[in-house]
Amino acid sequence: MENNKGIEKAAALALLDRGIAFRLPAPWLLRLFGKKNIKITVKRIRLGALVHLSTLEEMATLERMELDGDRAKIVADADAEPMTLPYRVIVTRTPAITREVAALLLNSHVKIKLFQKPLARYLRWAIHPDQLQELVMWLFVYGRAEAFTTTTKFLRKMMMTNPMNLGQN
Numbered sequence: 001m002e003n004n005k006g007i008e009k010a011a012a013l014a015l016l017d018r019g020i021a022f023r024l025p026a027p028w029l030l031r032l033f034g035k036k037n038i039k040i041t042v043k044r045i046r047l048g049a050l051v052h053l054s055t056l057e058e059m060a061t062l063e064r065m066e067l068d069g070d071r072a073k074i075v076a077d078a079d080a081e082p083m084t085l086p087y088r089v090i091v092t093r094t095p096a097i098t099r100e101v102a103a104l105l106l107n108s109h110v111k112i113k114l115f116q117k118p119l120a121r122y123l124r125w126a127i128h129p130d131q132l133q134e135l136v137m138w139l140f141v142y143g144r145a146e147a148f149t150t151t152t153k154f155l156r157k158m159m160m161t162n163p164m165n166l167g168q169n
Helices: 002-018 028-032 047-059 069-077 087-092 094-106 109-126 129-142 145-160
Strands: 020-025 037-042
Touching: 020 109, 020 129, 037 094, 037 129, 047 094, 047 129, 087 094, 087 129, 094 109, 094 129
Parallel strands: none
Antiparallel strands: 020 037
């Protein structure tokens, strides 16, 4: 029985590395060339991008999201809880949430610097609030929110502390 649990956990980690794909309507420029959808893949989030996930977590108290079928199995295999932001928070704070979601989707320091704002604007116009809520839920699953909460709180405190004055007085 213990061996099966280990195999399931290894399969879930492999799925986290491979990611899960979301299909969004393509921008108008790509539609001119016949591409109707674009695929955005959510993968395991790197440590540098976890600060953006902690920012999402601080916006409101997370609530449990009900899932069905395969999605519930994927979340259960990953030993995660399907937690997301409340719908009313997503509707009222859409620009801030889409900025953080864009940073998490890009998941790279250089990509975040270059493409965070354009992707956030595109997300605001391309997806509905319920789709954004589900996307946030998957980001929390792939970010392993249960494991990183303490770490990100320490990281945010480290970033807010003033450096020591190392010069001569």
